[in-house]
Amino acid sequence: MTQKPLVNKQGQTEEQYLRTYDASQFERPSVTVDMLVFTVMDEVEENYRKLSPKSLKILLVKRGEHPYLGQWALPGGFVSPHESLEEAAMRELFTETNLDNIYLEQLYTWGDVGRDPRTRVISTSYMALVDSSALRLQAGDDADEAEWFRLEDKWLKETKTKTPDGTVTEKWVELRLTNEREELSATIKLTKTISGKIVRETREIVETNRIAFDHAKMIQYALERLRGKIEYTDIAFALMPELFTLGELQQVYEVILGKELLAAAFRRKVADKVLETNRYRKHAGHRPSKYYRFNPEWMERG
Amino acid sequence: MTQKPLVNKQGQTEEQYLRTYDASQFERPSVTVDMLVFTVMDEVEENYRKLSPKSLKILLVKRGEHPYLGQWALPGGFVSPHESLEEAAMRELFTETNLDNIYLEQLYTWGDVGRDPRTRVISTSYMALVDSSALRLQAGDDADEAEWFRLEDKWLKETKTKTPDGTVTEKWVELRLTNEREELSATIKLTKTISGKIVRETREIVETNRIAFDHAKMIQYALERLRGKIEYTDIAFALMPELFTLGELQQVYEVILGKELLAAAFRRKVADKVLETNRYRKHAGHRPSKYYRFNPEWMERG
């Protein structure tokens, strides 16, 4: 059974239509990917008995070109015509960290007009989580200076206003990104509008100090997502080395969530997700702790 | 204190750089938004005593042009140079449904090469939830035929393979979109690769029947997200009319989750999210049920 070829209103077949299709009829934006690369590293601790406190780090690169010359930006770049968004993200990640097989998740696509003073740029942000012990040193890696920054946030204030349209809650959050040499900061305003049953959330940069583009907003958003997901998924393991103690794992949860957890409950919660080894972490000035590894069968369940 | 203007390696100030910036140096993709507009509608029920069963619906438009001429696609379109992604999404939503103040959430950005036979197209998908009782009839609304389709999915099979790289789990899901006139379907393969602690998930269209582009993949993804989010957020209320009974609310949860819930537990769970009214739904051949409305204070808490 032969089928009559489908034609459009101009009488064209699909083949004819595609041959004459003018791809330039719509003005096109540039498309980039921006990478939010997180890791958790140990800080120095003078007291030999105490555990080294951990801190959440994010990778930034110093801009060597206008705009925002000399300021710090998320690593990223243009998506080339023959690679998918995810391929572009993995390529950027590899050039910055020399790692592959890394946790990678698409977060959000930022498409406001005027995000970039050069031209219309739409940017898809990806979050990557890396185990800091697997990281090669960056030294001489590349021309652009990539550095890790300690990331912290702080609640500044919150207001709640009743308007005819509903209730508007505004929260100001301060980000602080610090380094041996640099201290960056930004203030983000989160606006939640409740009108009837519809809730809308927006974020806005109130002030930024040496953080390029709208990247402070992206960082704040990613931090929020990381916090959310660590509670109901197993992404924390992507931040851990092959072997870790339950105390270290708990520290990672604590530094991301920004609060202390009860050890007993934490151990119950992760019990099925990890496998015991017969190795111990010793020479720590206190009872040695058992090393564990991730239990892949936990993920294969169901 | 005056500051020396920053210059790049070519000695240009930011102003000079931007004036000479060549926006065409990178090949640019087209950018579109695609809308996943969901609602829940009543089906007809012959038995006067029984509640009318509800079904989940999604809005599709029939393509009047190549490619995929005559097939059904998600409503959407190109993002114009002077609107943000969200503005484009709201514009598309309004032209299709004549509604604004609707729940709208960015879902995912699809950027595979070859998604669209015309040219490189990157598409950001947005999920919108509408209350079907507020919907105007579509008749004569627009030239393109927009129609609601009942959406159902079914698990076909699942395989689990151990490879040197880790464990690969493949699941086949069938989508079925039906209408008085049309019956569309698609099979999606979900692949989950567990290598060490890294889990990666991809989806692939195995077969589609009259669903344009890669939209079947988008629909399956959105359905998964809708299911996930209805459990831990309050998006279900965006699908409800102003007044509803707890039984109706439960039906909405049930049709989205695809399983029955226990009424007692359900009522406990939503108790703080709703406000009693003094009105009753009567004439139903059984005990009348109280009408409730959404409790905005629930969202304002914390």
Place this chain on the structure above:
DNA sequence: TCAATAGTGTCTTTAAGACAATATGTG
């Protein structure tokens, strides 16, 4: 010895699951 963490036991609190029992309008 003791500071500091590792690891366990158990009681309490809270949420969810299961299901029985009671309530009530309409044909």
Place this chain on the structure above:
DNA sequence: CACATATTGTCTTAAAGACACTATTGA
């Protein structure tokens, strides 16, 4: 009155929070 849903009560189960108690090391 019987049907079908509405609504509440209560017992069970599971998870989380709180906290005390024991274990073990290195300087």
